[in-house]
Amino acid sequence: MTATLTPPGTEERTPARPPSPLRTELRRGLGPWTGAAVAVTVLVTMYGKAPEWQGRWADVTNLLHVAAGLLGGPLALAAGCWQGGRDRRRGTNDLWESVPRSPLRRLLVAVAPSALWPAAGVLFADAVCALATWPYVSAGRPFLELLAADAMAVAALGALGHLAGRTVRWRLAAPLLGIVGYVVLGLAAYRQGPSRWLGPAGEHQFFWDRPVWWYGPAAMAWAAGLALAAVLAYGLRSARLRPLALVPLAVAIGAATLILRLPPDEGPWRPDPALSRQVCDTGTPQVCLTAVDEDLLPDVSAALAPLNARLKGVPGAPVRWVSGPGGPAGPGDVALPDARQDAVRDRLARPALYLNSAVSWLFSDTCRPGDGTGPNAERASLVNLAVIEWLAPTTDDYGPATTGAQPYIDRLNAKSPAEQRDYLTRYLAANTCRPDEVPIP
Known part of the structure; x- marks a missing residue:
């Protein structure tokens, strides 16, 4: 039998497997x-x-x-x-x-x-x-x-x-x-x-x-x-x-x-x-968001706190601020704007702007065709803008011009707290779709 000698330093190698x-x-x-x-x-x-x-x-x-x-x-x-x-x-x-x-x-x-x-x-x-x-x-x-x-x-x-x-x-x-x-x-x-x-x-x-x-x-x-x-x-x-x-x-x-x-x-x-259930705070009026936005509840409550302090005890004021799929479910419930649209990384980016939107929703009546007309329609529109700006002023870089409504805003600011509450009571009881019913400050 003849032995096959392998030269020193060399080894038999298995052929490399071709790539797939x-x-x-x-x-x-x-x-x-x-x-x-x-x-x-x-x-x-x-x-x-x-x-x-x-x-x-x-x-x-x-x-x-x-x-x-x-x-x-x-x-x-x-x-x-x-x-x-x-x-x-x-x-x-x-x-x-x-x-x-x-x-x-x-x-x-x-x-x-x-x-x-x-x-x-x-x-x-x-x-x-x-x-x-x-x-x-x-x-x-x-x-x-x-x-x-x-x-x-x-x-x-x-x-x-x-x-x-x-x-x-x-x-x-x-x-x-x-x-x-x-x-x-x-x-x-x-x-x-x-x-x-x-x-x-x-x-x-x-x-x-x-x-x-x-x-x-x-x-x-x-x-x-x-x-x-x-x-x-x-x-x-x-x-x-x-x-x-x-x-x-x-x-x-x-x-x-x-x-x-x-x-x-x-x-x-x-x-x-599990996502659409209401989660509420303990304030008056209550603020209720859906569970999917529960982490925003403290910020929303803080943004609405100045308005709630003014509305507390006023007849016709909201009992609950409600946001969710069902919307307002009972008397005294008022719809809230979607807080997530004004939020960045689970925090309200502009609380003052959100507060202004909430007040606008509070005073927005669903009018039928033909309503909101008449000789006093423009005045009623200016009064509505004045009430919104008085309760929740918009920031300088956002919002409509308030030149025409400024006299009414000045009148509201000049009233005593009792007179302001009395006017709010009358305004909340009025139907803003009928301009003749809107009280003038």
């Missing part, structure tokens, strides 16, 4: 740039509207939903279309046809960057905004199922754009597809009826609601089913296997049928008793 084609595709090309562009686009949009969402899970979810669908979706479409036409532009289609892998497997590897990177960009933006919201929410939870559905919708749009790029032999197809996608998604988002909840950018406004449990999975099935059906129909060359594309298509149609049966106005959203 999927990993190579994900690391190269337009995919990483698309993910970064989607994330930056969504984050820049959210940053500009931070005071509107940084305090409620429903608000941050809603704005992320609109930003991801209306901006990230068209961007994924255009980038996927450009990525899909890459091999045709390089002239490597014949080379790929010679590879022993099946056409469907090659297609799935090629589509992966167009679908996964935009979805990753959306999820990254979701995570950043959720972390920015977490310290300032009073109640509730993030709607993770809806955020996952948004990422799936953007991934599906990227995959469909990739197939369009493989099919359409035109360099301008990518930007035009992005523009068309933006228009179509925008029109679908703002149309009436349950069909708008099929799109990835349907907007919802009420912050004390929660989605029904099945809407997120159904939306994911709808988007993923359409994209997978298109990929299978394109990638399966065998006529015997091509009917397999009908399976995800049937799943998508079933999910769409469930969504289309939602109520036209409310859609998948239902009131959440």
Whole structure:
């Protein structure tokens, strides 16, 4: 037997395993740039509207939903279309046809960057905004199922754009597809009826609601089913296997049928008793906010304290200031403006301005057509402005000009406390829709 001697300093090495084609595709090309562009686009949009969402899970979810669908979706479409036409532009289609892998497997590897990177960009933006919201929410939870559905919708749009790029032999197809996608998604988002909840950018406004449990999975099935059906129909060359594309298509149609049966106005959203319950302070009059804004209650109470001190004991004054889905529920209840609109990071940014808004709501009667007219209409309007400015003066940089109302403001300030209370009693008892009934200071 002859022994094989290995020269000193050398070792037998196992041949290196070739890199995975999927990993190579994900690391190269337009995919990483698309993910970064989607994330930056969504984050820049959210940053500009931070005071509107940084305090409620429903608000941050809603704005992320609109930003991801209306901006990230068209961007994924255009980038996927450009990525899909890459091999045709390089002239490597014949080379790929010679590879022993099946056409469907090659297609799935090629589509992966167009679908996964935009979805990753959306999820990254979701995570950043959720972390920015977490310290300032009073109640509730993030709607993770809806955020996952948004990422799936953007991934599906990227995959469909990739197939369009493989099919359409035109360099301008990518930007035009992005523009068309933006228009179509925008029109679908703002149309009436349950069909708008099929799109990835349907907007919802009420912050004390929660989605029904099945809407997120159904939306994911709808988007993923359409994209997978298109990929299978394109990638399966065998006529015997091509009917397999009908399976995800049937799943998508079933999910769409469930969504289309939602109520036209409310859609998948239902009131959440834990978020819409009233939380009140111990003052007189009481200040009541919904539980979702409980952390703002001390600031709102402090902002209304000067007004409450003047109204305390005055006949016709509010018994409770109420904000929430039910609105004023009993006699003496007066609606409050939405405190979150004037809040920044769970604090009232401008308490004086919020107080002025609350007084305006207090003296705003719902007038019928034809009311508020007559020879004394202008005078009544000036008196109303004077009472509001007297109780809660607006800051110098905001609010209407009070030149015409200034004489009435001066008269009110010149009265004694007893005379002021007497005038407030008469003013609260008057119907401001009838100018002749408005008392003059």
